Amino acid sequence: MNSDSEASDSDDSHEKFLRLWTRHEPELRAFVRSCCPRAQEVDEVMQEVSVVAWRKFSSLDNSQAFGPWVCMIARYELLMARRRHARDRLVLAEDVVKLLAEAGKEEMSLRHRQLEVLDDCLKKLPRERRDLALAAYSRDTSIRELATQLGRTEGSLYQLLSRIRMQLFDCINRSLEHSL
Amino acid sequence: MKEEELNLLHRYLDGVISPDELKHLEELLRTNPEARSTLRSLATIDAKWQELGTKELIKEPNEKRVSNDTSPELSHTRFSWFSLKPLAAGIVGGVLTTSILWALATPQGDAFTQTSQKIVSEDFEDSDIELPIHLPVKANQWCGRLVSVTPKGGTSAFEGTRVGRLIPKAGNRSESLSRIVDLHDYPDLESGYVRSLRVKGSFTAPFTGQNPGFHVRIVAFSQAPEDVRQAWRDRWNSDAMILQGVERKHLPEKDEQGNWHEVSASLEIPEGTRSIMVTLGVWHLNPDMSVPDLYLDAVQVQLVDTYKPPAKPN
Numbered sequence: 001m002n003s004d005s006e007a008s009d010s011d012d013s014h015e016k017f018l019r020l021w022t023r024h025e026p027e028l029r030a031f032v033r034s035c036c037p038r039a040q041e042v043d044e045v046m047q048e049v050s051v052v053a054w055r056k057f058s059s060l061d062n063s064q065a066f067g068p069w070v071c072m073i074a075r076y077e078l079l080m081a082r083r084r085h086a087r088d089r090l091v092l093a094e095d096v097v098k099l100l101a102e103a104g105k106e107e108m109s110l111r112h113r114q115l116e117v118l119d120d121c122l123k124k125l126p127r128e129r130r131d132l133a134l135a136a137y138s139r140d141t142s143i144r145e146l147a148t149q150l151g152r153t154e155g156s157l158y159q160l161l162s163r164i165r166m167q168l169f170d171c172i173n174r175s176l177e178h179s180l
Numbered sequence: 181m182k183e184e185e186l187n188l189l190h191r192y193l194d195g196v197i198s199p200d201e202l203k204h205l206e207e208l209l210r211t212n213p214e215a216r217s218t219l220r221s222l223a224t225i226d227a228k229w230q231e232l233g234t235k236e237l238i239k240e241p242n243e244k245r246v247s248n249d250t251s252p253e254l255s256h257t258r259f260s261w262f263s264l265k266p267l268a269a270g271i272v273g274g275v276l277t278t279s280i281l282w283a284l285a286t287p288q289g290d291a292f293t294q295t296s297q298k299i300v301s302e303d304f305e306d307s308d309i310e311l312p313i314h315l316p317v318k319a320n321q322w323c324g325r326l327v328s329v330t331p332k333g334g335t336s337a338f339e340g341t342r343v344g345r346l347i348p349k350a351g352n353r354s355e356s357l358s359r360i361v362d363l364h365d366y367p368d369l370e371s372g373y374v375r376s377l378r379v380k381g382s383f384t385a386p387f388t389g390q391n392p393g394f395h396v397r398i399v400a401f402s403q404a405p406e407d408v409r410q411a412w413r414d415r416w417n418s419d420a421m422i423l424q425g426v427e428r429k430h431l432p433e434k435d436e437q438g439n440w441h442e443v444s445a446s447l448e449i450p451e452g453t454r455s456i457m458v459t460l461g462v463w464h465l466n467p468d469m470s471v472p473d474l475y476l477d478a479v480q481v482q483l484v485d486t487y488k489p490p491a492k493p494n
Binding site: 027030032033038040043044047084090092096099100103107115118122133134136137143162173 | 205210216230349
Protein backbone atom coordinates (compact mmCIF):
# COMPACT_ATOMS: atom_id res chain seq x y z
CA MET A 1 0.00 0.00 0.00
CA ASN A 2 1.47 3.39 -0.88
CA SER A 3 1.56 6.28 1.54
CA ASP A 4 -1.30 8.14 -0.18
CA SER A 5 -3.71 5.28 0.23
CA GLU A 6 -2.50 4.72 3.78
CA ALA A 7 -3.17 8.35 4.59
CA SER A 8 -6.58 8.07 2.96
CA ASP A 9 -7.38 4.99 5.04
CA SER A 10 -6.34 6.91 8.10
CA ASP A 11 -8.65 9.79 7.14
CA ASP A 12 -11.55 7.38 6.71
CA SER A 13 -10.78 5.73 9.99
CA HIS A 14 -10.61 9.08 11.73
CA GLU A 15 -13.94 10.19 10.31
CA LYS A 16 -15.53 6.90 11.28
CA PHE A 17 -14.19 7.24 14.79
CA LEU A 18 -15.45 10.80 15.05
CA ARG A 19 -18.93 9.80 13.99
CA LEU A 20 -19.09 6.93 16.46
CA TRP A 21 -17.63 8.96 19.29
CA THR A 22 -20.03 11.82 18.70
CA ARG A 23 -22.99 9.44 18.64
CA HIS A 24 -22.07 7.66 21.86
CA GLU A 25 -20.43 10.45 23.83
CA PRO A 26 -23.56 11.64 25.74
CA GLU A 27 -24.48 8.22 27.15
CA LEU A 28 -20.83 7.45 27.79
CA ARG A 29 -20.52 10.68 29.77
CA ALA A 30 -23.59 9.70 31.80
CA PHE A 31 -22.09 6.30 32.43
CA VAL A 32 -18.83 7.85 33.62
CA ARG A 33 -20.65 10.39 35.80
CA SER A 34 -22.28 7.67 37.90
CA CYS A 35 -18.83 6.44 38.95
CA CYS A 36 -17.25 9.88 39.57
CA PRO A 37 -18.23 11.63 42.79
CA ARG A 38 -17.11 14.98 41.41
CA ALA A 39 -18.45 16.37 38.17
CA GLN A 40 -15.03 17.87 37.35
CA GLU A 41 -13.47 14.41 37.18
CA VAL A 42 -15.80 13.39 34.38
CA ASP A 43 -13.94 15.56 31.88
CA GLU A 44 -10.63 14.11 32.95
CA VAL A 45 -11.83 10.52 32.53
CA MET A 46 -13.59 11.27 29.25
CA GLN A 47 -10.42 12.74 27.85
CA GLU A 48 -8.44 9.64 28.74
CA VAL A 49 -11.14 7.42 27.29
CA SER A 50 -11.18 9.33 24.02
CA VAL A 51 -7.42 9.13 23.62
CA VAL A 52 -7.25 5.40 24.36
CA ALA A 53 -10.29 4.66 22.21
CA TRP A 54 -8.70 6.43 19.25
CA ARG A 55 -5.42 4.60 19.72
CA LYS A 56 -7.15 1.24 19.91
CA PHE A 57 -9.77 1.97 17.30
CA SER A 58 -8.06 -0.06 14.59
CA SER A 59 -8.54 -3.18 16.74
CA LEU A 60 -12.34 -2.77 16.75
CA ASP A 61 -13.74 -5.06 14.05
CA ASN A 62 -17.42 -4.27 14.38
CA SER A 63 -18.48 -0.64 14.65
CA GLN A 64 -21.89 -1.80 15.95
CA ALA A 65 -20.05 -2.82 19.09
CA PHE A 66 -18.50 0.63 19.61
CA GLY A 67 -20.75 1.48 22.59
CA PRO A 68 -19.94 -1.56 24.76
CA TRP A 69 -16.34 -1.47 23.55
CA VAL A 70 -15.77 2.14 24.58
CA CYS A 71 -17.55 1.38 27.87
CA MET A 72 -14.94 -1.24 28.61
CA ILE A 73 -12.25 1.36 28.06
CA ALA A 74 -14.15 3.78 30.29
CA ARG A 75 -14.44 1.15 33.00
CA TYR A 76 -10.68 0.72 33.01
CA GLU A 77 -10.06 4.47 32.99
CA LEU A 78 -12.56 4.96 35.82
CA LEU A 79 -10.68 2.45 37.93
CA MET A 80 -7.39 4.14 37.09
CA ALA A 81 -8.82 7.56 38.02
CA ARG A 82 -10.18 6.09 41.24
CA ARG A 83 -6.70 4.83 42.15
CA ARG A 84 -5.15 8.19 41.28
CA HIS A 85 -7.55 10.07 43.55
CA ALA A 86 -7.97 7.54 46.34
CA ARG A 87 -5.37 9.17 48.56
CA ASP A 88 -6.55 12.74 48.47
CA ARG A 89 -10.31 12.64 48.15
CA LEU A 90 -13.43 10.59 48.74
CA VAL A 91 -13.92 7.89 46.16
CA LEU A 92 -16.20 4.89 45.93
CA ALA A 93 -14.68 1.53 46.79
CA GLU A 94 -13.26 -0.31 43.80
CA ASP A 95 -15.75 -3.17 43.99
CA VAL A 96 -18.62 -0.64 43.91
CA VAL A 97 -17.18 1.13 40.88
CA LYS A 98 -16.90 -2.25 39.16
CA LEU A 99 -20.53 -3.07 40.04
CA LEU A 100 -21.76 0.26 38.72
CA ALA A 101 -19.65 0.05 35.59
CA GLU A 102 -20.61 -3.52 34.82
CA ALA A 103 -24.34 -2.87 34.79
CA GLY A 104 -23.84 0.56 33.25
CA LYS A 105 -22.27 -1.10 30.24
CA GLU A 106 -25.41 -3.15 29.72
CA GLU A 107 -27.60 -0.07 29.99
CA MET A 108 -26.16 2.06 27.21
CA SER A 109 -29.31 1.85 25.12
CA LEU A 110 -31.40 2.81 28.17
CA ARG A 111 -29.07 5.79 28.73
CA HIS A 112 -29.64 6.80 25.13
CA ARG A 113 -33.43 6.69 25.54
CA GLN A 114 -33.24 8.54 28.85
CA LEU A 115 -31.21 11.32 27.27
CA GLU A 116 -33.68 11.59 24.41
CA VAL A 117 -36.67 12.10 26.71
CA LEU A 118 -34.65 14.27 29.08
CA ASP A 119 -34.61 17.05 26.49
CA ASP A 120 -38.40 17.19 26.60
CA CYS A 121 -38.44 16.94 30.38
CA LEU A 122 -36.08 19.88 30.64
CA LYS A 123 -38.42 21.92 28.45
CA LYS A 124 -41.27 21.14 30.83
CA LEU A 125 -39.39 22.47 33.83
CA PRO A 126 -40.39 25.94 35.02
CA ARG A 127 -37.90 28.38 33.56
CA GLU A 128 -36.56 29.53 36.92
CA ARG A 129 -35.82 25.94 37.92
CA ARG A 130 -34.07 25.22 34.66
CA ASP A 131 -32.00 28.40 34.96
CA LEU A 132 -31.12 27.53 38.53
CA ALA A 133 -29.88 24.07 37.57
CA LEU A 134 -27.84 25.48 34.71
CA ALA A 135 -26.36 28.16 36.95
CA ALA A 136 -25.42 25.53 39.51
CA TYR A 137 -23.55 23.56 36.85
CA SER A 138 -21.96 26.56 35.21
CA ARG A 139 -18.21 26.49 35.65
CA ASP A 140 -17.86 30.12 36.62
CA THR A 141 -20.18 29.97 39.62
CA SER A 142 -19.72 27.93 42.77
CA ILE A 143 -22.69 26.71 44.77
CA ARG A 144 -21.60 29.00 47.58
CA GLU A 145 -21.57 32.04 45.29
CA LEU A 146 -24.90 31.10 43.80
CA ALA A 147 -26.45 30.62 47.25
CA THR A 148 -25.20 34.07 48.27
CA GLN A 149 -26.63 35.61 45.11
CA LEU A 150 -30.00 33.98 45.75
CA GLY A 151 -30.01 34.78 49.46
CA ARG A 152 -30.17 31.08 50.37
CA THR A 153 -28.02 28.76 52.41
CA GLU A 154 -25.90 26.24 50.54
CA GLY A 155 -27.87 23.42 52.17
CA SER A 156 -31.20 24.75 50.96
CA LEU A 157 -29.80 25.19 47.47
CA TYR A 158 -28.60 21.59 47.38
CA GLN A 159 -32.07 20.49 48.53
CA LEU A 160 -33.67 22.48 45.77
CA LEU A 161 -31.32 20.95 43.20
CA SER A 162 -32.18 17.48 44.53
CA ARG A 163 -35.87 18.21 44.07
CA ILE A 164 -35.30 19.38 40.50
CA ARG A 165 -33.25 16.25 39.84
CA MET A 166 -36.05 14.04 41.18
CA GLN A 167 -38.62 15.95 39.16
CA LEU A 168 -36.63 15.17 36.02
CA PHE A 169 -36.08 11.58 37.13
CA ASP A 170 -39.85 11.06 37.53
CA CYS A 171 -40.49 12.76 34.20
CA ILE A 172 -38.00 10.47 32.45
CA ASN A 173 -39.53 7.35 33.97
CA ARG A 174 -43.06 8.42 33.05
CA SER A 175 -42.03 9.23 29.49
CA LEU A 176 -40.28 5.90 29.03
CA GLU A 177 -43.25 3.99 30.45
CA HIS A 178 -45.59 5.75 28.01
CA SER A 179 -43.32 5.01 25.10
CA LEU A 180 -43.36 1.26 25.76
CA MET B 181 -36.06 3.61 47.91
CA LYS B 182 -36.20 5.39 51.22
CA GLU B 183 -35.88 9.15 51.39
CA GLU B 184 -32.57 9.01 53.29
CA GLU B 185 -31.16 6.61 50.73
CA LEU B 186 -32.08 8.94 47.91
CA ASN B 187 -30.47 11.78 49.84
CA LEU B 188 -27.23 9.83 49.93
CA LEU B 189 -27.30 9.58 46.13
CA HIS B 190 -27.92 13.32 45.81
CA ARG B 191 -25.14 14.19 48.23
CA TYR B 192 -22.77 11.93 46.32
CA LEU B 193 -23.62 13.56 43.01
CA ASP B 194 -23.35 17.02 44.56
CA GLY B 195 -19.85 16.16 45.78
CA VAL B 196 -20.72 16.95 49.40
CA ILE B 197 -20.98 13.46 50.85
CA SER B 198 -19.10 12.86 54.13
CA PRO B 199 -16.79 9.86 54.73
CA ASP B 200 -19.40 8.18 56.97
CA GLU B 201 -22.16 8.77 54.46
CA LEU B 202 -19.96 7.36 51.71
CA LYS B 203 -19.60 4.10 53.64
CA HIS B 204 -23.40 3.87 53.95
CA LEU B 205 -23.75 4.62 50.26
CA GLU B 206 -21.22 1.97 49.28
CA GLU B 207 -23.07 -0.63 51.30
CA LEU B 208 -26.35 0.44 49.77
CA LEU B 209 -24.92 0.20 46.25
CA ARG B 210 -23.41 -3.22 46.94
CA THR B 211 -26.68 -4.68 48.14
CA ASN B 212 -29.41 -2.83 46.30
CA PRO B 213 -29.66 -3.04 42.47
CA GLU B 214 -32.41 -0.40 42.48
CA ALA B 215 -30.03 2.03 44.19
CA ARG B 216 -27.40 1.37 41.53
CA SER B 217 -29.92 1.84 38.76
CA THR B 218 -31.27 5.05 40.32
CA LEU B 219 -27.77 6.43 40.73
CA ARG B 220 -27.03 5.80 37.06
CA SER B 221 -30.25 7.54 36.04
CA LEU B 222 -29.63 10.53 38.30
CA ALA B 223 -26.06 10.69 36.99
CA THR B 224 -27.50 10.84 33.46
CA ILE B 225 -29.45 13.95 34.46
CA ASP B 226 -26.34 15.41 36.04
CA ALA B 227 -24.21 14.75 32.98
CA LYS B 228 -26.80 16.52 30.86
CA TRP B 229 -26.84 19.52 33.20
CA GLN B 230 -23.11 19.66 33.10
CA GLU B 231 -23.13 19.63 29.31
CA LEU B 232 -25.81 22.32 29.13
CA GLY B 233 -24.10 24.40 31.80
CA THR B 234 -20.94 24.46 29.72
CA LYS B 235 -22.80 25.39 26.56
CA GLU B 236 -24.65 28.20 28.31
CA LEU B 237 -21.39 29.52 29.65
CA ILE B 238 -19.71 29.78 26.27
CA LYS B 239 -22.71 30.97 24.27
CA GLU B 240 -22.57 34.57 25.34
CA PRO B 241 -18.93 35.33 24.45
CA ASN B 242 -19.37 33.56 21.12
CA GLU B 243 -22.30 35.75 20.20
CA LYS B 244 -20.37 38.84 21.10
CA ARG B 245 -17.48 37.75 18.95
CA VAL B 246 -19.56 37.10 15.88
CA SER B 247 -20.91 40.62 16.08
CA ASN B 248 -17.43 42.09 15.60
CA ASP B 249 -15.67 40.89 12.50
CA THR B 250 -12.50 42.81 13.24
CA SER B 251 -11.98 41.25 16.64
CA PRO B 252 -8.69 39.38 16.92
CA GLU B 253 -10.59 36.70 18.79
CA LEU B 254 -11.95 35.57 15.47
CA SER B 255 -8.65 33.93 14.81
CA HIS B 256 -9.04 31.78 17.91
CA THR B 257 -9.36 28.12 17.36
CA ARG B 258 -9.72 25.18 19.64
CA PHE B 259 -8.29 21.75 19.97
CA SER B 260 -10.53 19.29 18.30
CA TRP B 261 -10.56 15.70 17.28
CA PHE B 262 -9.50 16.78 13.83
CA SER B 263 -6.12 17.55 15.30
CA LEU B 264 -5.48 13.82 15.43
CA LYS B 265 -5.77 13.53 11.69
CA PRO B 266 -2.28 14.68 10.72
CA LEU B 267 -0.82 12.69 13.57
CA ALA B 268 -2.44 9.51 12.37
CA ALA B 269 -1.43 10.24 8.80
CA GLY B 270 2.15 10.89 9.88
CA ILE B 271 2.51 7.66 11.78
CA VAL B 272 0.69 5.45 9.31
CA GLY B 273 2.64 6.96 6.44
CA GLY B 274 5.92 6.05 8.08
CA VAL B 275 6.92 9.60 8.92
CA LEU B 276 8.78 9.36 12.17
CA THR B 277 8.73 12.99 13.08
CA THR B 278 5.51 14.84 12.65
CA SER B 279 4.07 18.03 13.95
CA ILE B 280 0.51 19.06 14.45
CA LEU B 281 -0.61 22.64 14.16
CA TRP B 282 -3.97 23.74 15.38
CA ALA B 283 -4.43 27.16 13.95
CA LEU B 284 -5.56 29.34 11.21
CA ALA B 285 -2.75 30.37 8.93
CA THR B 286 -0.30 32.85 10.36
CA PRO B 287 1.28 35.45 8.10
CA GLN B 288 4.54 34.50 6.46
CA GLY B 289 6.89 37.14 5.13
CA ASP B 290 10.52 38.01 4.67
CA ALA B 291 12.19 38.29 8.02
CA PHE B 292 15.06 40.76 8.34
CA THR B 293 16.13 40.77 11.97
CA GLN B 294 15.66 38.58 14.96
CA THR B 295 16.31 39.03 18.64
CA SER B 296 16.12 36.07 20.93
CA GLN B 297 15.89 35.87 24.68
CA LYS B 298 16.54 32.62 26.52
CA ILE B 299 13.92 32.56 29.24
CA VAL B 300 14.39 29.00 30.53
CA SER B 301 17.48 26.83 30.58
CA GLU B 302 17.07 23.64 32.58
CA ASP B 303 19.64 20.86 32.99
CA PHE B 304 18.15 19.25 36.09
CA GLU B 305 21.41 19.53 38.00
CA ASP B 306 19.62 20.22 41.32
CA SER B 307 19.55 16.80 43.02
CA ASP B 308 16.86 17.97 45.49
CA ILE B 309 14.41 19.06 42.84
CA GLU B 310 10.80 18.42 43.96
CA LEU B 311 8.03 19.26 41.56
CA PRO B 312 4.25 19.39 41.85
CA ILE B 313 2.91 16.50 39.81
CA HIS B 314 -0.24 18.17 38.49
CA LEU B 315 -0.59 20.61 35.63
CA PRO B 316 0.86 24.00 36.59
CA VAL B 317 -1.34 26.70 38.07
CA LYS B 318 1.31 29.38 38.18
CA ALA B 319 4.05 30.59 35.91
CA ASN B 320 7.75 29.76 36.00
CA GLN B 321 7.50 26.40 37.71
CA TRP B 322 8.05 22.97 36.24
CA CYS B 323 5.38 20.40 37.07
CA GLY B 324 5.50 16.68 36.49
CA ARG B 325 6.69 13.35 37.83
CA LEU B 326 10.37 14.11 37.46
CA VAL B 327 13.44 13.69 39.63
CA SER B 328 17.07 14.60 39.07
CA VAL B 329 19.33 11.55 38.70
CA THR B 330 22.77 10.55 37.54
CA PRO B 331 22.15 8.60 34.34
CA LYS B 332 22.67 4.84 34.37
CA GLY B 333 23.26 2.15 31.78
CA GLY B 334 26.33 3.78 30.25
CA THR B 335 24.43 6.89 29.29
CA SER B 336 26.02 10.28 29.85
CA ALA B 337 24.10 13.44 30.60
CA PHE B 338 23.48 15.58 27.54
CA GLU B 339 24.70 18.58 29.54
CA GLY B 340 26.27 18.66 33.00
CA THR B 341 26.32 15.48 35.09
CA ARG B 342 22.68 14.89 35.96
CA VAL B 343 19.48 14.48 33.94
CA GLY B 344 15.78 14.69 34.64
CA ARG B 345 14.12 11.30 34.89
CA LEU B 346 10.42 11.24 34.13
CA ILE B 347 8.76 8.51 36.14
CA PRO B 348 5.46 7.50 34.61
CA LYS B 349 2.81 6.46 37.08
CA ALA B 350 1.97 2.76 36.83
CA GLY B 351 -0.47 2.17 34.02
CA ASN B 352 -0.03 5.60 32.42
CA ARG B 353 0.63 5.65 28.71
CA SER B 354 2.15 9.09 28.76
CA GLU B 355 4.01 11.29 31.14
CA SER B 356 5.19 14.83 30.75
CA LEU B 357 6.79 17.88 32.27
CA SER B 358 4.95 21.19 31.94
CA ARG B 359 5.56 24.83 32.62
CA ILE B 360 3.64 28.04 32.03
CA VAL B 361 5.26 31.15 30.57
CA ASP B 362 3.44 34.36 31.53
CA LEU B 363 3.92 36.93 28.77
CA HIS B 364 3.25 39.70 31.29
CA ASP B 365 6.73 38.94 32.64
CA TYR B 366 8.32 40.12 29.40
CA PRO B 367 8.45 43.45 27.54
CA ASP B 368 5.72 44.23 25.07
CA LEU B 369 6.42 43.49 21.45
CA GLU B 370 7.69 46.40 19.41
CA SER B 371 5.77 47.56 16.39
CA GLY B 372 6.52 45.59 13.22
CA TYR B 373 7.72 42.49 15.07
CA VAL B 374 6.15 39.10 15.58
CA ARG B 375 7.06 36.99 18.58
CA SER B 376 7.61 33.24 18.66
CA LEU B 377 8.29 30.81 21.45
CA ARG B 378 10.83 28.10 20.73
CA VAL B 379 11.27 25.04 22.90
CA LYS B 380 13.81 22.27 22.61
CA GLY B 381 14.77 19.37 24.80
CA SER B 382 16.85 16.23 24.52
CA PHE B 383 15.32 12.85 25.25
CA THR B 384 16.50 9.29 25.61
CA ALA B 385 15.03 6.03 26.91
CA PRO B 386 18.21 4.02 27.11
CA PHE B 387 17.42 0.70 28.77
CA THR B 388 13.80 -0.13 28.22
CA GLY B 389 13.71 -2.33 25.15
CA GLN B 390 10.44 -0.59 24.38
CA ASN B 391 9.59 1.90 21.70
CA PRO B 392 8.61 5.22 23.22
CA GLY B 393 7.88 8.44 21.40
CA PHE B 394 8.88 11.90 22.55
CA HIS B 395 6.99 15.12 22.16
CA VAL B 396 7.24 18.84 22.65
CA ARG B 397 4.02 20.82 22.82
CA ILE B 398 3.41 24.58 22.98
CA VAL B 399 -0.07 25.91 23.57
CA ALA B 400 -1.13 29.57 23.73
CA PHE B 401 -3.95 30.66 26.04
CA SER B 402 -5.70 33.96 26.53
CA GLN B 403 -6.09 33.14 30.22
CA ALA B 404 -3.84 34.14 33.10
CA PRO B 405 -1.53 31.35 34.35
CA GLU B 406 -3.82 30.40 37.24
CA ASP B 407 -6.67 29.70 34.79
CA VAL B 408 -4.69 27.68 32.27
CA ARG B 409 -5.16 24.31 33.93
CA GLN B 410 -8.94 24.60 33.81
CA ALA B 411 -8.87 25.90 30.25
CA TRP B 412 -6.74 22.93 29.22
CA ARG B 413 -9.11 20.50 30.90
CA ASP B 414 -12.06 22.16 29.18
CA ARG B 415 -10.52 22.08 25.74
CA TRP B 416 -12.81 19.30 24.51
CA ASN B 417 -15.97 21.04 25.59
CA SER B 418 -15.64 24.69 24.79
CA ASP B 419 -14.10 26.97 22.26
CA ALA B 420 -12.21 30.24 22.63
CA MET B 421 -10.13 28.67 25.40
CA ILE B 422 -7.04 27.83 23.42
CA LEU B 423 -5.69 30.27 20.88
CA GLN B 424 -3.21 28.08 19.10
CA GLY B 425 -1.08 25.04 19.69
CA VAL B 426 1.70 23.11 18.09
CA GLU B 427 3.01 19.68 18.93
CA ARG B 428 6.07 17.94 17.55
CA LYS B 429 6.29 14.21 18.02
CA HIS B 430 9.39 12.15 17.45
CA LEU B 431 9.50 8.39 17.23
CA PRO B 432 13.10 7.09 17.20
CA GLU B 433 14.18 4.14 15.14
CA LYS B 434 14.57 1.04 17.29
CA ASP B 435 18.35 0.91 16.95
CA GLU B 436 18.63 4.58 17.91
CA GLN B 437 16.57 4.49 21.07
CA GLY B 438 19.57 4.71 23.38
CA ASN B 439 20.80 7.90 21.71
CA TRP B 440 19.88 11.39 22.75
CA HIS B 441 17.20 12.89 20.53
CA GLU B 442 16.73 16.63 20.36
CA VAL B 443 13.10 17.53 19.73
CA SER B 444 12.07 21.11 19.19
CA ALA B 445 8.97 23.08 18.35
CA SER B 446 8.18 26.71 17.69
CA LEU B 447 4.96 28.65 17.83
CA GLU B 448 4.32 32.13 16.49
CA ILE B 449 2.45 33.64 19.39
CA PRO B 450 -1.05 34.71 18.35
CA GLU B 451 -2.50 38.06 19.28
CA GLY B 452 -4.34 38.00 22.59
CA THR B 453 -2.03 35.45 24.20
CA ARG B 454 -1.39 35.85 27.91
CA SER B 455 -0.01 32.44 28.93
CA ILE B 456 1.83 29.70 27.09
CA MET B 457 2.04 26.16 28.35
CA VAL B 458 5.16 24.26 27.39
CA THR B 459 5.13 20.48 27.70
CA LEU B 460 7.85 17.90 27.07
CA GLY B 461 6.95 14.27 27.41
CA VAL B 462 6.96 10.68 26.41
CA TRP B 463 4.19 8.45 25.17
CA HIS B 464 3.90 4.87 24.10
CA LEU B 465 2.09 3.79 20.97
CA ASN B 466 0.93 0.55 22.53
CA PRO B 467 -1.69 1.54 25.11
CA ASP B 468 -1.42 -1.85 26.78
CA MET B 469 2.17 -1.21 27.78
CA SER B 470 3.23 1.24 30.43
CA VAL B 471 5.53 4.10 29.50
CA PRO B 472 9.20 3.38 30.12
CA ASP B 473 11.52 5.52 32.19
CA LEU B 474 12.74 8.52 30.30
CA TYR B 475 15.72 10.82 30.57
CA LEU B 476 15.27 14.46 29.68
CA ASP B 477 18.02 17.07 29.56
CA ALA B 478 19.02 20.45 28.17
CA VAL B 479 15.59 22.00 27.98
CA GLN B 480 15.58 25.51 26.60
CA VAL B 481 12.78 27.98 26.04
CA GLN B 482 13.40 31.09 23.98
CA LEU B 483 11.35 34.10 23.01
CA VAL B 484 12.26 35.18 19.51
CA ASP B 485 11.15 38.53 18.11
CA THR B 486 11.35 38.82 14.35
CA TYR B 487 10.96 42.03 12.39
CA LYS B 488 8.56 41.67 9.53
CA PRO B 489 8.70 44.57 7.09
CA PRO B 490 5.45 46.05 5.91
CA ALA B 491 4.28 44.79 2.54
CA LYS B 492 5.70 46.78 -0.37
CA PRO B 493 3.13 48.71 -2.40
CA ASN B 494 2.64 47.35 -5.92
